[in-house]
Amino acid sequence: MTHKPTLAVWKFASCDGCQLSVLDLEDELLLIADQLEIAYFKEATRGELEGPYDVSLVEGSVTTAHDIERIKEVRAQSKFLVTIGACATKGGVQALRNFADVGDYLDIVYAEPGYISTLATSTPIADHVEVDFELQGCPINKKQLVEVLTAYLHGRKPQIPNHSVCVE
Ligand code: SF4
Incomplete structure (x- = not known):
């Protein structure tokens, strides 16, 4: 039996x-599912296959100490890692805390801020691990996502205007 490349989708802050954009692919998702095995995608499926994974899509930024450990694990299990969306590529709107005192926000928002464990900053995934491709957008453009996955399957570079390629 021919091995299909496996796809995993991960969520951080x-x-x-952007995950909804993946689900919104509809017909294209079926086409992709025919060529890639969706091995881990909590938003869409209950089942999960153990890694390593051929392609990982990572949504969200790093905002907790646990996130730092988790993204390192995701990186270790992923041959090709793509960050999707402004949160993952830039830190997202939650990075507003980077210009303020996060403690002030906690005091305003939470009745018991002492229960909240968070970093003082929200940072892009690429600040913590090597990223193979960054897909910008808030949310991402689903046609661009199809192009990234199709390019991966055909062993070529994605043709996306104004994109950031982190490594060859
Ligand atoms: Fe949501 Fe925008 Fe972040 Fe995507 S980039 S997860 S749409 S806030």
Whole structure:
């Protein structure tokens, strides 16, 4: 039996909008599912296959100490890692905390701020691990995502205007 490349989708600090763009692919998702095995995608499926994974899509930014450990694990299990959306590529709107005192926000928002464990900053995934491709947008453009996955399957560079390629 021919091995299909496996796809995993991961969430960090985010609104889930970019994952919804993946789900919104509809017909294209079926086409992709025919060529890639969706091995881990909590938003879409209950089942999960263990890594390593051929392609990982990562949504969201790093905002907790646990996130730092988790993204390192994701990187270790991923041959090709793509960050999707402004949260993952730039830190997202939650990076507003980078210009303020996060403690002030916690005091305003939470009745018991002592229960909240968070970093003082929200940072892009590429600040913590090597990223193979960054897909910008808030949310991402689903046609651009199809182009990234199709390019991967055909072993070529994605043709996306104003994109950031982090490594060859
Ligand atoms: Fe949501 Fe925008 Fe972040 Fe995507 S980039 S997860 S749409 S806030």
